[in-house]
Amino acid sequence: MTETLKNTGFEEMTLNMGPQHPSTHGVLHLLLKMDGEVITEARPDIGYLHRGMEKLAEKRTWGANIALSDRWDYIASMSNNFAAVLGPEKLMNIAVPKRAEYIRIIMAELNRIASHLIFFGTYGIDIGAFTPFFYAFREREMILDLYESVCGARLTYNYFRIGGVSADLPEEFVPGVKAFIKYFRPKLKEYDTLLSTNPIFMDRTVGVGAISKEEAVDWALSGPNIRASGISFDIRKEDPYSVYSEFDFNIPTGKNGDCWDRYMVRMNEMSESARIIEQALEKLEPGDIMAKVAKVIRPPAGEIYTHVEAPKGELGVYCISDGSTMPYRYKVRGPSFVNLAILQKMLRGLKIADVVAVLGSIDIVLGEVDR
């Protein structure tokens, strides 16, 4: 309770923001205690989208879990697929063919661009600018078209397989990606003129919801959120999985860890992803797309933690195998869930208008928070 409240005898107001609210990005429920427009306490209430993914995983075969993984962070399914296949592959010591590795990386990086585009569009709406959304979706649509040409799906791809990928690239895919990258680079500048450097936008985001380096580590943030605070932590560099060590790319970092830094890190990451895709396209050579894997997948008993750098942060899967066709335990570390926790600390003392600015800037997907 703030001083004014104590002295005047006015009451705090409790505001239930969500689960039905236009800018809680799904079904997040925020319990806000407010002194006028200033937030004195914020409590995220999650679970409205809980589907029991981890329990479901225990009753499905290793292969079938890839299809489940599509539904964690449903706007970056390729990265989820990536996390889902790495564990069993390591347990079974499967060497994935080179071509499949490059295809995986192209897919994951395209997905990173698509995910950040959604962030860009919805963040504009959160701040009150509606138009960027449509520009972002125009480009995202092209990525989805490319995906559709490969695996037939536009949202839940189920494209990765243990030991490779499900289908080889169609003929028009590689030229399509090249054309997209060529088209996409100038668009990034367009976004900057449209939103990034807009004085009102900067007024709303610069210095708002700053996270210090120490806080970012303490709250176990990952992905663009920790990088915005100035810590260059990226699993693609720290613990390279797949063939990421072959690629030359930078890790954009911020300085102050405020909303604008988090926003800019994502904007810069898109062009870095484009660089990775270009390099991967050059290295792509004809070959197998699947390793020789037994029909029935039975990883040897053991446990393993594998993680990938998903668009939202560190997406880890800790799986225990008892040697059967189904995982014994399948724990998912969703970056959105972990990143969301710091919200209750950041929101204290901010205005209600900042809630959406801060919530948008940590870029959560409720499908991954609740699982």
Place this chain on the structure above:
Amino acid sequence: MIYASQSLGDLWVWLLERLAEFCGWLGIPEVIRYSVEKGAYAIGLLVFISLTALVLIYMERKVSAHMQLRYGPMWTGGWHGWSQTIADMIKLLLKEDVIPDKADRWVHRVAPIVVFVPSLLGFLVIPFDKHLIGADLNVGILIIFGFSSIAVLSIFMGGWASNNKYTLLGGLRSAAQMISYELPLVLSVLGVIMTVGSLKMSDIVMAQKDVWFLFTPNFLGFIIYIIAGTAEVNRTPFDIPEAESELVSGYNTEYSGLKYGFFMLSEFTNTFIISAIAATFFMGGWNGPSWLPGIVSFLGKTYLIVFLLMWFRWTFPRFRVDRLMDFGWKFLLPLSFFNILMIAVWVLVKK
């Protein structure tokens, strides 16, 4: 002589003369003649306002759509979905009128009327053309600002009566915002009033016969007016009372059906009034090339400003509520005082 004129105002005067002749011939008292004259104008005005609202809503949809790489309504009515707004209006009329359980029913019902009536009354003193003005009062502009400030009350009533925390916040925000921005709004117009030396709308238009005030030192006043005017009609970047991503829909969250329609209509009529005043005060009103009818010139300028406001709306993000106050009180208000000072010096030098 009607054929010689190109102006709707002249036609109106001609009609009034015929009416006066007719009344004189029949010996009808002056009171009745006056009532008929004003009644006819009022009906014309109401028709115009409803048409304007339809056009503005359609225009907003199309402008926003094309800025957002969309087409907007394309099917209803055939040509580019021209009748979409009419269909929407019918839908609004047919919708259930919901009053929340614990709402203050009376205030909840009255608020849409309180918002709509002043926005209609503002049209009384807008000079559409030479002689085409409801009442050429000697306090013309004050009447408009007086009426437009009533709108605050209604938004506050609506926000308060709905018994919803979001609407309450929206109502409080709008009260703070509209009161703060009324000052720069009025002060920005003061420069023009000082230049002309009259509050009468027709005088202000006549004073711009040679050069629009936009191209004089009053330019600064124009900028301030557009900014404050955008805030006054609650459009982005100042749409804080209804901030969609924060307050769901702000003060009108709990309104539905026709009552919501009134709120929406008044938003568009207010937009039109603010643009019309800008056209009158800074862009010469119905002054224009001699071959162009005055009303066309006036509406053209007004719609240009309307387009400008829509352009703002669909490209700018929203201010935060406390920054908005800072901007209004710490920047816009001193700037408008400076503007007044500058105009005063300019007027003195010109003399």
